[in-house]
Amino acid sequence: xxxxxxxxxxxxxxxxxxxxxxxxxxxxxxxxxxxxxxxxxxxxxxxxxxxxxxxxxxxxxxxxxxxxxxxxxxxxxxxxxxxxxxxxxxxxxxxxxxxxxxxxxxxxxxxxxxxxxxxxxxxxxxxxxxxxxxxxxxxxxxxxxxxxxxxxxxxxxxxxxxxxxxxxxxxxxxxxxxxxxxxxxxxxxxxxxxxxxxxxxxxxxxxxxxxxxxxxxxxxxxxxxxxxxxxxxxxxxxxxxxxxxxx
Amino acid sequence: xxxxxxxxxxxxxxxxxxxxxxxxxxxxxxxxxxxxxxxxxxxxxxxxxxxxxxxxxxxxxxxxxxxxxxxxxxxxxxxxxxxxxxxxxxxxxxxxxxxxxxxxxxxxxxxxxxxxxxxxxxxxxxxxxxxxxxxxxxxxxxxxxxxxxxxxxxxxxxxxxxxxxxxxxxxxxxxxxxxxxxxxxxxxxxxxxxxxxxxxxxxxxxxxxxxxxxxxxxxxxxxxxxxxxxxxxxxxxxxxxxxxxxxxxxxxxxxxxxxxxxxxxxxxxxxxxxxxxxxxxxxxxxxxxxxxxxxxxxxxxxxxxxxxxxxxxxxxxxxxxxxxxxxxx
Ligand code: SF4
Ligand code: SF4
Ligand code: SF4
Ligand code: SF4
Numbered sequence: 001x002x003x004x005x006x007x008x009x010x011x012x013x014x015x016x017x018x019x020x021x022x023x024x025x026x027x028x029x030x031x032x033x034x035x036x037x038x039x040x041x042x043x044x045x046x047x048x049x050x051x052x053x054x055x056x057x058x059x060x061x062x063x064x065x066x067x068x069x070x071x072x073x074x075x076x077x078x079x080x081x082x083x084x085x086x087x088x089x090x091x092x093x094x095x096x097x098x099x100x101x102x103x104x105x106x107x108x109x110x111x112x113x114x115x116x117x118x119x120x121x122x123x124x125x126x127x128x129x130x131x132x133x134x135x136x137x138x139x140x141x142x143x144x145x146x147x148x149x150x151x152x153x154x155x156x157x158x159x160x161x162x163x164x165x166x167x168x169x170x171x172x173x174x175x176x177x178x179x180x181x182x183x184x185x186x187x188x189x190x191x192x193x194x195x196x197x198x199x200x201x202x203x204x205x206x207x208x209x210x211x212x213x214x215x216x217x218x219x220x221x222x223x224x225x226x227x228x229x230x231x232x233x234x235x236x237x238x239x240x241x242x243x244x245x246x247x
Numbered sequence: 248x249x250x251x252x253x254x255x256x257x258x259x260x261x262x263x264x265x266x267x268x269x270x271x272x273x274x275x276x277x278x279x280x281x282x283x284x285x286x287x288x289x290x291x292x293x294x295x296x297x298x299x300x301x302x303x304x305x306x307x308x309x310x311x312x313x314x315x316x317x318x319x320x321x322x323x324x325x326x327x328x329x330x331x332x333x334x335x336x337x338x339x340x341x342x343x344x345x346x347x348x349x350x351x352x353x354x355x356x357x358x359x360x361x362x363x364x365x366x367x368x369x370x371x372x373x374x375x376x377x378x379x380x381x382x383x384x385x386x387x388x389x390x391x392x393x394x395x396x397x398x399x400x401x402x403x404x405x406x407x408x409x410x411x412x413x414x415x416x417x418x419x420x421x422x423x424x425x426x427x428x429x430x431x432x433x434x435x436x437x438x439x440x441x442x443x444x445x446x447x448x449x450x451x452x453x454x455x456x457x458x459x460x461x462x463x464x465x466x467x468x469x470x471x472x473x474x475x476x477x478x479x480x481x482x483x484x485x486x487x488x489x490x491x492x493x494x495x496x497x498x499x500x501x502x503x504x505x506x507x508x509x510x511x512x513x514x515x516x517x518x519x520x521x522x523x524x525x526x527x528x529x530x531x532x533x534x535x536x537x538x539x540x541x542x543x544x545x546x547x548x549x550x551x552x553x554x555x556x557x558x559x560x561x562x563x564x565x566x567x568x569x570x571x572x573x574x575x576x
Contacts, residue, residue, distance in 0.1 A: 001494055027492055030492045030493065031492055033493075034492065034493070034494050146492065147489045147490075149492060150489055150490035150491055150492055150497075151489075151490055153490060153492070153494040154490050154494070156490075159487065160510075162508050162509045162510035163472055163504075163505070163508055163510075164469075164470060164471055164472065166469075166471035166472055166473060166559075167471065167472035167473075167476065167505065170301075170302075170471070170472065170473045170476040170477065170557065171311040171312075171476055171503060172311075173281060173283050173301045173302045173306070174279075174281070175277075175279040175280060175281045176473075176557070176559070178559055179557075179559050180280070187471070188469040188470070188471045188559065189469075202279065212470070213509050214470055214509050214524065215470070216466075216468065216469050216470055219466065219467055219468070219469055219560060220469055223469070223559060223560065
């Protein structure tokens with residue numbers, strides 16, 4: 001079997017998604033038998049972009065001109081381009097202050113340094129290029145990453161998830177923190193697949209996997225309001241991982 | 248008529264006898280306050296007043312996520328091997344017993360499902376009577392599904408009247424001889440009477456797609472999926488296949504699904520038989536109150552009330568059913 005030629009790139013993000021893949025220590029040797037990690041600056045040097053890729057996995061959002069150049073080059077040379085993690089899929093935490101004055105934000109962090117000049121409001125990958133599949137999560141689940149590799153090895157793409165965190169949560173027969181404790185749990189609006197990690201530990205879902213398809217925001221906002229959370233508080237929470245939530 | 252009577256103080260003896268038959272599970276309240284069917288350790292008491300566990304017993308027969316086929320190069324697709332060890336469920340109420348009857352008809356019908364069949368054959372059911380609360384609807388919509396079990400415990404003052412419903416139940420009764428008294432008791436009616444009835448089949452008229460109720464329900468629904476996960480007769484599943492890192496092996500899984508999800512009626516090419524949630528509500532209603540597929544004419548709602556208890560939006564199909572099934576506006 002021809003090895004899978006893979007590129008893995010990190011844009012504006014914390015590298016946690018790439019690290020999640022590298023943390024699959026048990027499985028890495030087996031992966032190396034089938035995969036040529038050709039361009040993977042975080043793990044392999046030298047990292048030279050050349051030739052065509054079967055797939056490119058991209059972590060992080062776009063906030064710098066050189067990131068856009070890299071993304072366009074990767075897109076051009078990849079059969080599949082996959083957004084990995086909530087930052088790549090939705091903007092994520094880097095996009096938290098989108099909508100505020102960019103230059104003021106930049107100066108408040110970097111002062112007069114020019115290192116970040118040219119930076120723009122963080123955008124998800126799909127704002128600039130066609131994305132073939134999305135793996136959400138901050139970071140994604142190990143299983144999802146391994147299944148993604150398994151799918152790519154067959155020339156396939158992962159099937160999209162369409163259930164919310166609540167579904168995972170109810171399957172585990174957890175106490176519902178929203179209905180029983182009036183907690184601000186974002187489970188009904190958030191994409192499932194994490195096995196309801198947080199509610200299973202009696203911690204409300206923070207929405208780190210971004211929106212579930214067909215999320216019923218207006219009804220959820222009404223319900224949260226009945227529980228004592230005003231719209232602004234809920235939207236503020238939701239937008240920590242996805243600035244696209246609008247009331 | 249003489250009845251087999253088991254005093255409450257002798258219950259522990261019954262439970263230890265049951266433990267000898269296999270793993271004993273019964274309703275218990277967890278530290279978080281949730282009622283669940285769970286392993287009943289020696290010395291622990293089942294919650295006899297538990298009206299509804301969060302998940303029904305279906306969780307033992309169909310796991311939320313399980314491998315149904317394994318593919319290996321050379322040997323092709325194989326069904327999972329492995330036997331089911333004996334499991335005894337104590338304290339199953341009539342609605343849940345009827346729910347199991349429904350699942351049996353689905354999974355043991357013309358094309359029996361081997362995984363289900365093995366688990367079902369290893370299952371012993373000890374029923375327990377109950378009184379409907381304001382979320383139950385067994386009494387509103389009687390059902391032709393049977394609330395059968397191996398032993399049934401009808402609560403009385405200071406004890407239970409025990410009846411057998413199977414050969415295995417009779418054998419168990421035999422072993423209980425020492426702790427059972429024969430008493431002359433008037434046996435009160437129990438909630439099993441709402442099940443196993445000869446009933447006229449539900450209306451077969453097509454449910455009006457233009458009825459505003461479907462959209463109304465859809466507007467309020469959060470799409471959380473709780474209503475079918477907790478339903479004893481929701482058995483829709485999604486089938487997913489995941490490839491191994493060797494590039495050839497794979498696992499095919501089935502996972503619980505919900506007909507209100509976007510993906511439920513989606514087919515290749517992104518086409519869907521039910522494009523919006525309003526259409527999906529009509530579908531859900533049809534399954535619960537009219538029945539379809541091989542089980543056409545057999546409404547699948549057994550009235551356990553779980554969907555109403557679980558729905559964060561407080562949705563309740565009973566009012567609609569009152570109107571459509573009984574003609575009460
Ligand atoms: S605890 Fe949160 S995630 Fe779990 S069912 Fe309730 S709302 Fe949904
Ligand atoms: S429960 Fe919510 S916050 Fe926690 S991992 Fe899952 S999606 Fe993220
Ligand atoms: S539809 Fe609701 S009340 Fe009826 S059996 Fe299902 S969960 Fe119980
Ligand atoms: S439980 Fe209620 S909100 Fe959740 S999917 Fe069912 S009807 Fe919708």
